[in-house]
Amino acid sequence: MNAPASRAAPAATRPSRGLYAPGRLDTTAAWLLALLWILPLLFAVWTAFHPPEYAARFDWRAPLTLQNFRDAWQAAPFARYFLNTTLLVIMVLAVQLVLSTLAAYAFARFAFPGRDLAFALVLVQLTVMPDLLLxxxxxxxTRLGLVDSIFAIGLPYxxxxxxxxLLRQTFMGVPKELVDAARVEGASALQILLRIYVPLARPIYVAFGxxxxxxxxxxxxWPLIVTNSVQSRTLTVGLQVFSSVEQGVDWAIISAATLMTSAPLLLGFLLFQRQFVQSFMRAGIK
Structure with missing residues (x-):
């Protein structure tokens, strides 16, 4: 009689569990990338919360201080920069959502001459880098007389x-039965858009936002090119001017200013990272 086959898999066919196994290699690469990303951030945090004389050496006995943030806030009009940037992102996002919703609705549900060609041109725009149109x-x-204004920064976007x-693809997946039922009830095209299409596309709006x-x-x-004064500068431009002209090479104050400008996005991601990931997964953005 033949000996019973061994239930243990041959050594040659067992999955590798060494350092270079596919899963282990991906995890190692992810940790290395995360380390490369977080090291500059840790250096900026250390430098911003310690006196300037401790910027170049890591001494755990160094005293903590907020003076760098006070000096940075007083050395440049960061309050104005924050206001300009906030107004800019709100204005651009609001206009984008309104125009994109109407355009996507037209492309998804209305048949008109040249629709496919117009949508193809929209797709072509995705391949054009914004820097090529500066x-x-x-x-x-300049011809419109809008140079050095917040409106000029947002207009091209x-x-x-x-x-x-994204919205067109989502709108095309809305069941036709819902639309037909709304029409039977006497809903107009705008009411159908606002009461059916927009609520169903909420993850797309969150992800794109x-x-x-x-x-x-x-x-x-683009803000650097189109603005000339404090009244219209955004945070990124103001930080660049502050670090290169107004503050020189004081790394403690520069790090404090950098953390102030990036703090809203970092805090927003840390607080709402679960909602971020869920929105992107539902939107199909990879």
């Missing part, structure tokens, strides 16, 4: 191809 956008803003694409706010809060090049 010269043309600046010339347009009012129409979002990404939002139109996160992307839009993060991008325009951190945007630097």
């Amino acid at each position: 010269v043309e956008n600046y010339q347009t803003i 009012f129409a979002s191809a990404l939002a139109i694409f 996160l992307v839009s706010v993060s991008y325009h809060w951190n945007n630097f090049l």
Whole structure:
């Protein structure tokens, strides 16, 4: 009789559990990337909360202080920068959501000549880097007389191809029975949009809102080009001017100012990271 087959898998076919196993390798790479990302942040936190003489050496006996934040706040008009940036992200997001909702609704539910060509042009816009349009956008803003204003910073971003694409795909998945039932009840096209399509696309709005706010809060090049005065500068431009001209190389105060400008986004992510991830998963953004 043949010997019973061993239930243990041969050594050659057992999954590898060494350092270079696929799962272990991915985890190791993720930890390395996280370490590379967090080291500069830890250095900025240490430098911002300690006196300038401790910026270049890590002494655990160093006293903690908030003086760097007070000095940074008083050395530049950060209150104005925060106000300008907040107004900018709210204005851009509000206009983007309104225009993108109407455009996506038209592309998804209305048949009109040139619809497919127009939507193809929207998709082409996704492949165009915004930096390639800096010269043309600046010339347009100059002809309109809008240079050095918050409106000028946001105007080129009012129409979002990404939002139109995501909302259009979501609207096309809405069951037709819901729309037909609403029409039987006498609902207009605008009422159908507001009462059926918009509520069902709420995860898309949340996911895109996160992307839009993060991008325009951190945007630097276009605000730098189109603004000239404190009255219209955003946080990123104000921080650059502050660190290079007004404050020189005082790393303690520069680190404190950097943390102040990035704190709203960092705190928002830490407090609502679960909602962030869920919104992106429901929206299908990878």
